[in-house]
Structures are given as C-alpha cells and as structure tokens.
Amino acid sequence: MILPRSFYRRSTVEVARDLLGKILVHGETEGRIVETEAYLGGNDLAAHSARGLTERTRVIFGPPGRAYVYLIYGMYECLNLVAEPNGKPGCVLLRALEPVAGIEVMQRRRPAARAVRDLARGPGRLTLAMGITRRLNGADVTRGRLTVRGDVPQEKFEIEVTPRIGIRHCADWPLRYLIKGNHYVSRA
C-alpha cells in the first residue's frame, strides 16, 4: 500500500515521526526510513520556506505528498516530502535509509561506500544511492516511480528525538526523529 495524500496532509511533526519505519521506493531501489527532520512553516528560520514563497520554495507551499529536492553545497541533493494542507508550508527531510532492495544498484551509484551501512546514511548519500535528482522536484509521491510504502510489518521500535543536524538557526529545536538504536542513522 502506498501512503495516501491524507497521510501527508497533517502537521509536519506528525508526518516526520510517522515516516519512520516506512519504505521509500524509487524504481528497483528500496530503503526503510530510519531518520527524518521536520522543517516547519512560521518562525522556523532553518527552513527554506522561512523567507517566503519564491521560485525555489514553491513546492513546499503546495499540496502535500510531493517531493522537494534541492541542491546543497553545490554538490549534493536532499530529498524532502511536503506536509501540511495546500498553501501551508512544511516539509520533512529524509536523512537516512536502511537499504532493503536494489542494494547492488546502490553500491554502483556509491562507489565510495565500503559498507552497506554507509550507502544511504546521510541526506546527500541517500539521494545518490536512490538515484534521486532535482528532476524529481515537485513529483507526486502518492503515485509514479517515487513513492513511500506503508504496509510494512512494523517491528516495535522506540523513537528518539534530538536537535537537527548541520543548521545554524534554531539549532536547539528538537525536530530530528530517528529509530532508537538503529545502525543506519547518520550519527549516534
């Protein structure tokens, strides 16, 4: 079962938390989401949408269940999923995956990764391993080649909440969610 639009049409925090344990699917590659971060609307200055609606941030203000893909540091791309009802900004950054399928393809796309553990551990690595590029910016994640599957037999896990990584503004806001004890998260 692919997660429906109603899953994403909720508060960014709820979506970020509930995405843990779900399966991100792109073509033949699949990975279990083990780490996410919420980027809110309003006064969250760490979010791209904080500066208002621009050409780049248009997707974040649009309907939920879309992909927001952008280039960071001139070199790497990051994948976000848009939350909140249409018109309200909010998105969830996917930071780490536990590879589930298409592992050989991922290894080919990430020659620098020695271990399976390093294939999608970190937002830039994740997009490389999954073959996600800016071409997918604005793509509908409830249908098509890039989706999130929800019918996963959920083993029990605890959710750990920490501050977000690698930002300057609002650096102490606890908006990073990860599966406690999972070895595929981007850092302990």
Next chain:
DNA sequence: CAATAGATCATCT
C-alpha cells in the same frame, strides 16, 4: 578515532 580542508553552484541579497 577526531578534526579539518576542499569541492562547487543555485538561490537570494
């Protein structure tokens, strides 16, 4: 193992 320098460009000031 920890710290750090360098790569590189779309977006916004």
Next chain:
DNA sequence: GATGATCTATTGC
C-alpha cells in the same frame, strides 16, 4: 558576492 538542511579524503593523534 556570500552562503549553505554535505561528503570525502587526508592528516594527526
């Protein structure tokens, strides 16, 4: 013209 929601290789303990 400055600035990043990063990754990798390299250096130094």
